[in-house]
Amino acid sequence: MEFQESTGSLNLEESINKTTQEEIFYFIDFTKLKSVEDLVTVMAAMGFGLSNKHFHFEKIKQFLDLDRPVRAQ
Numbered sequence: 001m002e003f004q005e006s007t008g009s010l011n012l013e014e015s016i017n018k019t020t021q022e023e024i025f026y027f028i029d030f031t032k033l034k035s036v037e038d039l040v041t042v043m044a045a046m047g048f049g050l051s052n053k054h055f056h057f058e059k060i061k062q063f064l065d066l067d068r069p070v071r072a073q
Contacts, residue, residue, distance in 0.1 A: 049070065
């Protein structure tokens, strides 16, 4: 995957309705977040996950959805 920087604003409606396989990534502008709830919303939308082999797994295990694991092979 290769990222190409784009300048100026994109027409959001046009980019959503494109019929091509082009995928457009947007970076978070943290200056627009006004509260912890805004940050939680952004993080939830990104779908963070953590492997059971991660060295901090035990530290955050209590916050993980252990009933719905995704297995990677």
